[in-house]
Amino acid sequence: MDVRLAVTGFGNVGQGLATLLQQHSEEYVDRYGVRLLLTGVADSGGGAVDPAGLEPADLLQAKQAHGTVAAAARGRPGLRGEDFLSAASGHVFVEAASTNFIDAEPGWSYIRSALQRDMDVVLASKGALALHWRDLMTMAAERGRIVFYSATVGAPLPSLQVADRALLGAEILAFEGILNGTTHQILTAMAQGATYEEGVRQAQEIGIAETDPTLDVDGWDAAAKVAIVANAVFGANLRLDDVARQGIRGVTAADLEHARSRGQRIKLIGRAQRRDRTVTASVAPEPRDSSDALGRLRGDDMGIVFLVEPLGRMAITIESGGHGGGISTAMTVLRDVLNLARDRAWSTPSPG
Amino acid sequence: MDVRLAVTGFGNVGQGLATLLQQHSEEYVDRYGVRLLLTGVADSGGGAVDPAGLEPADLLQAKQAHGTVAAAARGRPGLRGEDFLSAASGHVFVEAASTNFIDAEPGWSYIRSALQRDMDVVLASKGALALHWRDLMTMAAERGRIVFYSATVGAPLPSLQVADRALLGAEILAFEGILNGTTHQILTAMAQGATYEEGVRQAQEIGIAETDPTLDVDGWDAAAKVAIVANAVFGANLRLDDVARQGIRGVTAADLEHARSRGQRIKLIGRAQRRDRTVTASVAPEPRDSSDALGRLRGDDMGIVFLVEPLGRMAITIESGGHGGGISTAMTVLRDVLNLARDRAWSTPSPG
Numbered sequence: 001m002d003v004r005l006a007v008t009g010f011g012n013v014g015q016g017l018a019t020l021l022q023q024h025s026e027e028y029v030d031r032y033g034v035r036l037l038l039t040g041v042a043d044s045g046g047g048a049v050d051p052a053g054l055e056p057a058d059l060l061q062a063k064q065a066h067g068t069v070a071a072a073a074r075g076r077p078g079l080r081g082e083d084f085l086s087a088a089s090g091h092v093f094v095e096a097a098s099t100n101f102i103d104a105e106p107g108w109s110y111i112r113s114a115l116q117r118d119m120d121v122v123l124a125s126k127g128a129l130a131l132h133w134r135d136l137m138t139m140a141a142e143r144g145r146i147v148f149y150s151a152t153v154g155a156p157l158p159s160l161q162v163a164d165r166a167l168l169g170a171e172i173l174a175f176e177g178i179l180n181g182t183t184h185q186i187l188t189a190m191a192q193g194a195t196y197e198e199g200v201r202q203a204q205e206i207g208i209a210e211t212d213p214t215l216d217v218d219g220w221d222a223a224a225k226v227a228i229v230a231n232a233v234f235g236a237n238l239r240l241d242d243v244a245r246q247g248i249r250g251v252t253a254a255d256l257e258h259a260r261s262r263g264q265r266i267k268l269i270g271r272a273q274r275r276d277r278t279v280t281a282s283v284a285p286e287p288r289d290s291s292d293a294l295g296r297l298r299g300d301d302m303g304i305v306f307l308v309e310p311l312g313r314m315a316i317t318i319e320s321g322g323h324g325g326g327i328s329t330a331m332t333v334l335r336d337v338l339n340l341a342r343d344r345a346w347s348t349p350s351p352g
Numbered sequence: 353m354d355v356r357l358a359v360t361g362f363g364n365v366g367q368g369l370a371t372l373l374q375q376h377s378e379e380y381v382d383r384y385g386v387r388l389l390l391t392g393v394a395d396s397g398g399g400a401v402d403p404a405g406l407e408p409a410d411l412l413q414a415k416q417a418h419g420t421v422a423a424a425a426r427g428r429p430g431l432r433g434e435d436f437l438s439a440a441s442g443h444v445f446v447e448a449a450s451t452n453f454i455d456a457e458p459g460w461s462y463i464r465s466a467l468q469r470d471m472d473v474v475l476a477s478k479g480a481l482a483l484h485w486r487d488l489m490t491m492a493a494e495r496g497r498i499v500f501y502s503a504t505v506g507a508p509l510p511s512l513q514v515a516d517r518a519l520l521g522a523e524i525l526a527f528e529g530i531l532n533g534t535t536h537q538i539l540t541a542m543a544q545g546a547t548y549e550e551g552v553r554q555a556q557e558i559g560i561a562e563t564d565p566t567l568d569v570d571g572w573d574a575a576a577k578v579a580i581v582a583n584a585v586f587g588a589n590l591r592l593d594d595v596a597r598q599g600i601r602g603v604t605a606a607d608l609e610h611a612r613s614r615g616q617r618i619k620l621i622g623r624a625q626r627r628d629r630t631v632t633a634s635v636a637p638e639p640r641d642s643s644d645a646l647g648r649l650r651g652d653d654m655g656i657v658f659l660v661e662p663l664g665r666m667a668i669t670i671e672s673g674g675h676g677g678g679i680s681t682a683m684t685v686l687r688d689v690l691n692l693a694r695d696r697a698w699s700t701p702s703p704g
Contacts (some may be wrong), residue, residue, distance in 0.1 A: 020521075028521070156663050158518030165517060166510030168694075169372075169380070169686040293669065296643045311508050311680055312672035317645060320664035328663055334521040342520075 001033075001346050004051070005337065006040040006090035006119070008110055009097030010069050013124045013151070014041065015060060016330025017096070022056035032338050033347030040088020043097075046070030047079035049087040081106070085113050091346075092337060096124040101220060101240060104128045111136065115143050120344070122336045123149040124329060130224040130240040133231045146343060148336035153225045153232075154179040154302045155332035157318055161339075163233045163306065170308045172233050174273035177304035178294050179225040182209045182216035183248050183268045185300045187285070191256055191265055196249070208300055218247035219268065219283040226270035226281045229304070234272070236279040243270075244282035251285050259287040265295055273307075293317065353385075353698050356403070357689065358392040358442035358471070360462055361449030362421050365476045365503070366393065367412060368682025369448070374408035384690050385699030392440020395449075398422030399431035401439040433458075437465050443698075444689060448476040453572060453592060456480045463488065467495050472696070474688045475501040476681060482576040482592040485583045498695060500688035505577045505584075506531040506654045507684035509670055513691075515585045515658065522660045524585050526625035529656035530646050531577040534561045534568035535600050535620045537652045539637070543608055543617055548601070560652055570599035571620065571635040578622035578633045581656075586624070588631040595622075596634040603637050611639040617647055625659075645669065 007014050021036055029035050037053035045068025048054055054074060062072035070077040079087070093114035095107045104127030111128050114121055121140070123129060128136055129149055140147045150160045154177065163172060178184050185208055186199035194202065200217070203209035215221050223243035230236045248268055259266050264287040272281035288295030293315035294303050303317035320328065341347055359366055373388055381387050389405035397420025400406055406426060414424035422429040431439070445466035447459045456479030463480050466473055473492070475481060480488055481501055492499045502512045506529065515524060530536050537560055538551035546554065552569070555561035567573045575595035582588045600620055611618050616639040624633035640647030645667035646655050655669035672680065693699055 024521075032520070156522075156666075158514055158666075161518040162510055162514065162668075165691055166508075166513040166687070168384070168690040169376075169683055170508075291642055291648045293648075293671075296645075296648060311683065312670055314508075314510075315667070315669045315671070316514075317667045318664055319645070319667070331521055331663065335518070338520040339517055 002035045002037055003092065003337070003341055003346055004037050004039040004053075004088070004090040005092050005094055006085060006088035006114075007038060007094040007096055008042045008084075008107070009095065009125070010041055010043040010059070010063055011096070011098065013096040013329045013333060014043070015063065016327045017094070017333055018056040018059050019327070020330055020334055022060070028338070032341065034338070034341045036337065039090050040084060041069045042080055042084045043069050046075060046077040047084045047087070048072040048075040049079065049084070050074045051089055081109070082113060085110070085117060090119060092122055092340065093119045094122045094124070094333060094337070095128075096333065099125040099215075099224070100127045101130065101215070101224065104131045108132055112139065115139050115145050118143060118145065120146040120340055121148070122151075122333055122340065123147065124151040124333050126152045126221075126224040126228065129228045129231070133228075133239070134237045146340050148340055149228065150336055151329050151332035153229050154304070155329040156335070157302050157304055157316060159229055159304045159316065160232055162314070162316055167306065167308055167314070170311055172306050173309055174271065174307040175229060175233065175304055176269050176271035176294070177229075178267050178297055178302050179270045179304065180216055180222040180268060181300035181302060182213060183219075183222070184297070184302070185209070186217070187248060187251065187266055187268065188298045190251065190253075191260065196251070217249055219245045222268055222270045222283045223281075226272055226283060230272035230279055230281050234274045234279045236274075238279065238281055242281065244284070246284040248285055262287070264289055267294055267297075269294065354387045354389055355444065355689070355693055355698055356389050356391040356405075356440070356442040357444050357446055358437060358440035358466075359390060359446040359448055360394045360436075360459070361447065361477070362393055362395040362411070362415055363448070363450065365448040365681045365685060366395070367415065368679050369446070369685055370408040370411050371679070372682055372686055374412070380690070384693065386690070386693045388689065391442050392436060393421045394432055394436045395421050398427060398429040399436045399439070400424040400427040401431065401436070402426045403441055433461070434465055437462070437469060442471060444474055444692060445471045446474045446476070446685060446689070447480075448685065451477040451567075451576070452479045453482065453567070453576065456483045460484055464491065467491050467497050470495060470497065472498040472692055473500070474503075474685055474692065475499065476503040476685050478504045478573075478576040478580065481580045481583070485580075485591070486589045498692050500692055501580065502688055503681050503684035505581050506656070507681040508687070509654050509656055509668060511581055511656045511668065512584055514666070514668055519658065519660055519666070522663055524658050525661055526623065526659040527581060527585065527656055528621050528623035528646070529581075530619050530649055530654050531622050531656065532568055532574040532620060533652035533654055534565060535571075535574070536649070536654070537561070538569070539600060539603065539618055539620065540650045542603065542605075543612065548603070569601055571597040574620060574622045574635045575633075578624055578635060582624035582631050582633050586626045586631045588626075590631060590633055594633065596636070598636040600637055614639070616641055619646055619649075621646065
């Protein structure tokens with residue numbers, strides 16, 4: 001059937017999703033039995049809406065030429081909020097705007113409106129999950145809605161799918177991971193002799209670090225991911241502030257050299273563990289053996305290790321070879337949408 | 353609701369499953385909303401059947417004392433085949449007997465009977481999958497039945513769950529893995545100076561190698577796993593014989609030393625790749641860097657790496673710390689049963 005997507009945010013992730021739909025839409029019909037339509041896209045300049053499906057190429061071209069989807073054929077400058085959701089009338093609300101760790105807005109308002117409208121929700125931004133976990137999940141449960149968010153915890157790492165389906169019947173005691181690609185890239189460069197500043201610049205040049213890398217280098221991004229994974233796998237209710245947090249600004253050349261002399265590398269590790277009913281979580285740089293599941297990773301690779309009773313350590317890692325970048329987050333959003341369509345049994349042939 | 357399981361085979365896996373149900377049955381009711389009942393168990397001596405649920409402790413005790421579940425309270429010597437399935441009247445047929453690569457019997461007949469009876473199927477043995485893939489899957493599809501088999505491809509590695517849910521929307525081009533714990537254990541011992549014979553004996557002592565280790569050391573087991581994963585992720589129809597196969601008997605001390613001098617270790621690697629419409633598959637020993645996702649593993653650890661377009665290399669590994677053993681296969685069967693119950697929406701509260 002036709003699955004209508006309403007998307008807020010048209011940066012790397014939103015544009016990546018549009019590009020995937022532009023290139024592979026027919027393939028998804030064949031492989032998954034669903035036609036994914038962008039029926040609404042909003043950015044800071046306004047929105048574009050067409051219940052029959054917007055043209056991805058037109059949206060991408062308008063964004064590139066004019067900086068906003070409001071300049072597209074079906075664009076409406078200033079369209080946002082309830083008016084946007086109402087006009088887009090989607091099955092799935094996709095939140096792909098920048099993460100806001102102060103008050104999670106405007107995403108949090110959009111999410112609540114979408115749930116009120118009985119839309120399922122796929123999140124690529126972390127704000128609402130890291131600040132309003134319990135309220136969000138309670139509201140979704142009350143409305144019978146699905147909320148997927150695997151793009152928020154180190155896309156395209158399938159941490160949540162593995163915890164959800166692959167560890168059924170087992171007990172997750174703890175996890176640890178390299179969940180932030182930017183700091184991993186910077187630490188890798190520093191281990192090869194770069195200064196911190198050079199490492200940041202390199203990460204910016206290859207497009208994975210923001211102009212202001214604060215959220216990455218001070219560990220906010222990794223801490224939010226730890227909180228979200230801990231909430232999902234432990235049934236916890238951590239907020240961003242509950243995660244003890246130390247970033248990488250304090251890592252010195254001497255630290256790196258000391259680690260190297262012991263066959264180790266310094267990684268920014270996020271971890272959480274459950275003891276009895278208490279979940280504790282932290283983010284901090286630490287030395288890891290280079291043959292360790294996480295210590296062996298480099299550049300913007302990511303990985304997570306679950307300590308599972310009685311199975312042992314289950315590691316999942318992604319080595320992108322440097323060409324992961326923006327498209328992998330968009331692909332993870334797509335993965336959530338396709339899994340959601342399957343769980344909703346939307347993949348029946350459309351009557352048309 | 354009550355989910356009735358009919359199990360054939362009561363060796364390590366069957367007894368492990370009974371032990372898990374004995375210890376955790378109430379927990380599964382709480383966590384997953386299903387009560388798992390063993391309504392029938394058969395081994396070479398006969399069967400035991402009770403539509404209200406057999407006592408796991410009684411089955412385990414009978415097996416230990418008398419060598420067959422037919423000696424249990426509800427046991428019936430000689431009960432097997434159609435009579436057994438009919439009396440057990442389960443929702444799910446669990447095939448946990450020894451793998452037979454000659455003709456896949458008696459498992460293959462049991463599976464067909466179970467599908468005819470509209471039972472779903474969970475497989476822990478590889479014979480039918482490695483010899484009759486297409487017939488099995490066609491019959492299951494025609495009857496609208498679910499067939500899960502994640503215990504057959506290197507339990508508890510979640511290869512199939514990851515391919516199924518975590519890589520939706522992406523394209524798997526190839527995979528490679530360490531899928532056989534016994535040969536991995538032997539090669540690890542040999543890398544530490546043991547002879548081949550000592551390595552085999554050690555693996556037998558820790559309980560992972562059979563008295564006749566032929567199926568492991570000649571690569572049959574790994575080849576069957578490669579065929580099954582390739583069939584699942586590529587939609588192929590490989591049979592065991594389609595996998596080019598070289599075991600570890602030919603690995604010499606000189607090979608190991610040569611690898612070690614280059615910082616490498618020899619691993620038995622199973623792999624398959626798709627080019628256009630052709631899937632090729634093989635099993636052979638090869639040297640791997642010790643910082644490689646697979647090369648770093650030891651003992652009876654297992655791992656698989658998917659080459660995924662456009663994400664890169666996604667690795668999943670299990671380090672059991674030596675105490676994986678039999679229970680991990682039983683846990684994987686349990687995982688399949690719980691996922692199946694969820695997909696069937698059986699986890700509604702029972703009316704009782």
